[in-house]
Amino acid sequence: MVPLLCCVRRRIGIRGEFLLALALLDFVNAYRLTWPSPETSMTPTGQFLAALAPLPVWGAVWAAVGGLCLVQAFAAHDRWAFAAASALKVGWALLHAAAWLWGVPQAWWSVVIWLGFARVVHTIAKVPEATTPSLPNER
Template identity: 40%
Template sequence: MSNRDLTRLLHRIGRRGASLGFVGLLCLAIAASLAFPPAEQRAATGYTVLAAIAPLDVWALAWCATGALCLVQMFLRSDRIAFAAATALLLLYGLVYLISTFNGDNPRGWVGAAVWLAFGGWIALIATWPEAEAADRATGGAAVIVADADGLIQSWNPQAAKLFGWSTEEAVGRPLTILMPSRLRHQHVEGLARVRVTGASELAGRIIPLIGLRRDGSEFPIALTVNAWHSDDGIAYTGVIRPLRGGDAD
């Protein structure tokens, strides 16, 4: 996989998806440890406590199903079910360990309980991050594009794909100039150069009427609101684009 392909994949998944992928792999690892434990490990206190509630194979199946769900929904726009399932299973595990501490079955179970409950709380916190659907609603269904200091597209929401005709995989990594007629591109390049020198954009926060260019070569009027901000990699831009009357993709 090339760096460009990896960049596209990471931007499509986002922070929520990446976190969900990590949780999914962890769930599968836990499932394997429960399904195929060595004989001496099966006799460990933690395993006997779990086996007293349900067979280890049942626990393994629950972790495996949760892990598979996380790995599938990490690529989807709505991932609430996966986050809810992972949080519930982690908290349940923590409660089992905590209860076993109080009833004397596992005197040091509070250590495992603290770890599992903290992990479950962390997953519940990540679940509060905005997902793709919420981001679309927050921008009123507008096209939202993020670009780096060189004007290369880094993020591309579904409405941008609908408006301009480029899919996320096709758009990420390409220059913003694909979205504008050739007669406007020189002005755009000069503007980026000025921002790199001054560190600020004169157009930030303003609604700018422009002409957009679809993939099929057709032009249409748009309203652009752009903001420049400083990231770890330098200046980045976020543009919110809405078609003006007569320019909707529908």
């Protein structure tokens, strides 16, 4: 690994790496919702979400959580990012559950995916950051 990447990885740790991955996921979903393709806008799920709030509003929510994850990936305390990321995934699953109950046939699948992913976020949030002793030549 490049020395700079080693330093960054040591600084942010495994939890920070995971928050960076969450930030990427959240920013991509924010982009998809803020500037939806015509196909996305016409799906039953897209129409259901747009009936509750314009899709760019949903995109802004995802972008805000992604931004929090990005910032707190480099912070000493990251609990707010993990809480927001987990809550967003649970909320998104609940929205899809409502869509499924409203008659969107495949929305149940999104419920399973997002709840499963929220569980992973919650599990990683409880894992303490690993500490490794520094080698004599790294001081």
